[in-house]
Amino acid sequence: MASTTDTAPPGAATPGTGPEAPPAAGDPASLKVVPTRHYARWAAGAAVVVLIAQFVHGLATNPVWEWQVFRDYVFSETIVQAVWVTLQLTAYATVLGFLLGTVLAFLRLSRSPVLSTVAWTYIWIFRSIPMIVQLVFWFNLSALYKELGFGIPFGPVFWSVDSNSIIGTMGAAVIGLTLHQAAYAAEIVRGGVIAVEHGQLEAAAALGIPRLRQIRRIVLPQAMRAILPTAGNEIIGLLKGTSVVYVMSIGELFYQVQVIYGRNGRVIPLLLVATAWYVVLTSLLSVAQYYVERRYARGADRTPPPTPLQRARRFIRTLRAAAAQRNQPVIPLKPLGDSR
Amino acid sequence: MSDVTVAVKDAKPTADGVMVDVHGVHKNFGPLQVLRGVDLTVRAGEVTVVLGPSGSGKSTLLRTINHLEKVDRGWISIDGELIGYRRSGSKLHELKEKDVLRQRTHIGFVFQNFNLFPHLTVLDNLIEAPVSALRRPRKEAEETARRLLERVGLADKTNAYPRQLSGGQQQRVAIARALALEPKVLLFDEPTSALDPELVGEVLDVIKDLARTGTTMIVVTHEIGFAREVADTVVFMDDGVVVEQGPPSAVLDSPQHERTRAFLSKVL
Numbered sequence: 001m002a003s004t005t006d007t008a009p010p011g012a013a014t015p016g017t018g019p020e021a022p023p024a025a026g027d028p029a030s031l032k033v034v035p036t037r038h039y040a041r042w043a044a045g046a047a048v049v050v051l052i053a054q055f056v057h058g059l060a061t062n063p064v065w066e067w068q069v070f071r072d073y074v075f076s077e078t079i080v081q082a083v084w085v086t087l088q089l090t091a092y093a094t095v096l097g098f099l100l101g102t103v104l105a106f107l108r109l110s111r112s113p114v115l116s117t118v119a120w121t122y123i124w125i126f127r128s129i130p131m132i133v134q135l136v137f138w139f140n141l142s143a144l145y146k147e148l149g150f151g152i153p154f155g156p157v158f159w160s161v162d163s164n165s166i167i168g169t170m171g172a173a174v175i176g177l178t179l180h181q182a183a184y185a186a187e188i189v190r191g192g193v194i195a196v197e198h199g200q201l202e203a204a205a206a207l208g209i210p211r212l213r214q215i216r217r218i219v220l221p222q223a224m225r226a227i228l229p230t231a232g233n234e235i236i237g238l239l240k241g242t243s244v245v246y247v248m249s250i251g252e253l254f255y256q257v258q259v260i261y262g263r264n265g266r267v268i269p270l271l272l273v274a275t276a277w278y279v280v281l282t283s284l285l286s287v288a289q290y291y292v293e294r295r296y297a298r299g300a301d302r303t304p305p306p307t308p309l310q311r312a313r314r315f316i317r318t319l320r321a322a323a324a325q326r327n328q329p330v331i332p333l334k335p336l337g338d339s340r
Numbered sequence: 341m342s343d344v345t346v347a348v349k350d351a352k353p354t355a356d357g358v359m360v361d362v363h364g365v366h367k368n369f370g371p372l373q374v375l376r377g378v379d380l381t382v383r384a385g386e387v388t389v390v391l392g393p394s395g396s397g398k399s400t401l402l403r404t405i406n407h408l409e410k411v412d413r414g415w416i417s418i419d420g421e422l423i424g425y426r427r428s429g430s431k432l433h434e435l436k437e438k439d440v441l442r443q444r445t446h447i448g449f450v451f452q453n454f455n456l457f458p459h460l461t462v463l464d465n466l467i468e469a470p471v472s473a474l475r476r477p478r479k480e481a482e483e484t485a486r487r488l489l490e491r492v493g494l495a496d497k498t499n500a501y502p503r504q505l506s507g508g509q510q511q512r513v514a515i516a517r518a519l520a521l522e523p524k525v526l527l528f529d530e531p532t533s534a535l536d537p538e539l540v541g542e543v544l545d546v547i548k549d550l551a552r553t554g555t556t557m558i559v560v561t562h563e564i565g566f567a568r569e570v571a572d573t574v575v576f577m578d579d580g581v582v583v584e585q586g587p588p589s590a591v592l593d594s595p596q597h598e599r600t601r602a603f604l605s606k607v608l
Contacts, residue, residue: 199453199455202455203451206406206408206449207449207468207469207518207521208441208445208469208473210472210473213472218468296459299461299501300503
């Protein structure tokens with residue numbers, strides 16, 4: 001490229017010679033770039049926008065949605081109370097389910113054939129029973145076992161209570177959800193654990209780190225990277241899955257909504273109330289998941305990507321800087337008090 | 341392998357400066373005989389370099405020394421203490437995992453692939469084992485860790501995560517991590533094989549420095565120049581046995597065995 005200069009390259013068409021001018025033979029950097037036109041893509045985009053606009057218009061104008069009823073109920077005491085019950089069920093089943101699931105995962109990975117078979121059988125059974133069937137079973141536990149007690153296996157019982165008094169409806173629901181969740185959680189945790197590179201365990205063993213500490217400090221934090229995306233799915237699924245405990249007449253969100261529309265017949269707006277709450281709660285969980293995942297990604301990337309919040313702040317800062325630059329000569333420093 | 345009776349009568353503490361004693365060690369992986377009767381003695385303060393073609397069993401030998409692999413026959417002792425077993429009368433009892441873990445705190449191990457804990461900072465990598473296995477106070481462990489990092493030339497990387505470091509730096513951290521337990525012996529399993537050629541030197545320099553200060557070491561490597569410079573003893577292994585051993589001048593410059601000569605002619 002020794003012959004090219006900063007001015008028009010030799011042999012290049014001089015500006016204004018018209019479209020018939022032969023293609024420039026010189027430095028391509030001096031030529032105008034014409035981006036590809038995606039006509040089909042634009043048409044498809046426009047069609048989708050029209051469809052969405054129609055739907056939103058319908059939401060706003062179709063009287064069947066009854067937005068007034070929605071407004072009346074969405075923050076009503078009954079509904080807020082019901083949301084609280086839904087949250088409690090989700091929280092208990094998540095925490096207990098994943099605790100039990102983690103234990104089951106390590107039992108399945110255990111070298112003892114008895115323990116690993118027991119864990120496998122548990123997972124097999126509880127994944128086989130539909131949650132709703134299992135819940136009704138627990139609801140009817142007292143028909144199966146009238147009393148629960150402690151004693152010598154197959155021997156005398158020292159202490160016992162009536163099953164119904166110790167396990168209320170809510171207890172039965174939590175147990176049902178937990179046992180169901182644990183089966184899935186076990187497989188998720190096991191997947192995370194076997195995804196941890198074998199060398200990590202070897203290094204921990206070679207350093208003489210105690211076994212439980214190896215699991216808690218070396219294996220699980222790394223397994224979390226693989227566990228969290230699926231676990232997020234599970235917890236969100238569980239949040240919505242709590243709606244099936246309506247069969248046990250527990251006052252969670254979906255049950256209360258049904259009770260209300262059973263009374264007043266406003267089915268659509270009340271289903272909207274439930275929908276809105278489920279969407280809000282799921283969104284909050286998704287945000288939480290993002291930050292938890294980020295925490296466990298420490299050390300995984302050389303430079304962690306900025307959070308949306310950091311990105312927004314950075315964007316505002318650039319805007320401000322740009323604005324300041326544009327306004328610099330115009331804004332002289334005003335002495336304080338001048339503005340009055 | 342609960343009752344190993346092979347060579348029990350020989351399994352007695354050695355008081356003549358022997359740090360590592362490997363005696364008649366056999367190891368099979370299924371039908372494959374990886375070690376077929378290996379004997380090796382390493383005196384305190386000495387550097388032993390193990391050479392040999394891949395598949396000769398040198399890594400497996402190293403891994404049996406800290407009981408990452410169980411031996412099928414024979415025994416290993418470090419500073420007079422049997423590894424992985426407890427002798428009682430005419431029987432060898434397998435040790436519980438807890439006791440094996442305690443024994444391993446006396447044996448530093450440096451892996452080919454570093455195996456640093458990626459989710460912990462460099463400092464936390466170094467203090468994890470002293471705090472959890474030796475129950476050192478955290479403060480004290482941190483002080484030791486900083487001193488060791490300075491020694492391997494990484495004092496400024498205390499709070500970095502392993503993936504933010506180059507391979508050579510990671511391996512130096514791994515060496516510091518092994519040293520943090522103040523082990524009686526350091527085992528290196530091809531410590532420079534996963535490194536870019538220009539990073540090999542910085543790791544070998546650290547190992548040379550340790551050799552000068554009298555650390556007992558067994559180094560499995562392909563670096564012949566390093567062996568010549570640092571080793572007190574060079575051991576050549578092939579096909580699961582020690583073919584010959586001796587000072588580097590003898591083994592490297594005038595090998596007695598045809599297999600040693602063939603190997604050296606390929607790598608030199």
